[in-house]
Amino acid sequence: MIQVDEITFPEHVHGYPSVAFGGFVAGVLATHCPAPTARVDFRAKVPVGTPLALAHTAVNGTVLTDAQGKVLAEIGAATLSLDVPPTPSWAETEALTAGVLSSGERPITTCYGCGAACEPGRGLRLFPWALPGRDLAAAAWVPDPALGAADGIVTTENVWAALDCPGGHVGFLLSGMRRGAVTAALTATLLRPVRAGEPHIAHAWPIGQDGRKYTVGVALSTADGELCAVSEALWIEPRER
Incomplete structure (x- = not known):
């Protein structure tokens, strides 16, 4: 079963002009992903001020699509292993x-x-x-x-x-x-x-x-x-x- 929610990213939440800020988009998707570590892949530019769709499926997780169904970004569970340098003071x-x-x-x-x-x-x-x-x-x-x-x-x-x-x-x-x-x-x-x-x-x-x-x-x-x-x-x- 697929559940679809509508979302519009505000005009001010942009990186490059008219393009939704990537980290913010990823964070919105992360709120729909229960995994402790998640990966968001961007497939196309995400516009601001335009109604988009968040589609949730039990099998494939969550995808962000435009009105025509084109996948703009998707999220899934991931693993992460990093050697983090010491934090500066x-x-x-x-x-x-x-x-x-x-x-x-x-x-x-x-x-x-x-x-x-x-x-x-x-x-x-x-x-x-x-x-x-x-x-x-x-x-x-x-x-x-x-x-x-x-x-x-x-x-x-x-x-x-x-x-x-x-x-x-x-x-x-x-x-x-x-x-x-x-x-x-x-x-x-x-x-x-x-x-x-x-x-x-x-x-x-x-x-x-x-x-x-x-x-x-x-x-x-x-x-x-x-x-x-x-x-x-x-x-x-x-x-x-």
Whole structure:
């Protein structure tokens, strides 16, 4: 038996213009997957502001489709084995984030994950950058209360969203990945609640590269370094014109 729900991603929840933010889309799918570790594969661009369908089946899990039935993304149970580098300290990560924001090195965008032009609560405002002397990108992050539920816990879709942009930045800044790259797959495990209003650290590292494909790891931790979530992502850069 198939159950179908309708969903429309809000206009402001975008990465590239008019394209729904990948990590957020993955997190929405994750709320429909009981597995402790899940993988979301993206098959096509997910639009914002357009009614889409979430189809749940007992056999095949959950898929996101457009009005014509084209599969845009799907989720399934997965396994994840990562060697997570030590979490940078809160002091060095906070200094990194403050420094890059004041330097003007980061482009100012409205990306839901890392856009500095997003109003608090209308985006994550998570600003990864390369950590000097280490093969890492990192960001200090205090989730806005609007990103959480009534109990103050950051929602699943926003935790998955926080695992997206840091991976892209480590690819851009440290692995030579070209701009325009997209998240093709995201596998994640949530280990403990992420509380809004409390300081957290996101850090990401390169894992491997095969042509236009880049594999990266991302971890989200408390300011004391306790892991809250870990992920592995596959990013694919555009073909050269």
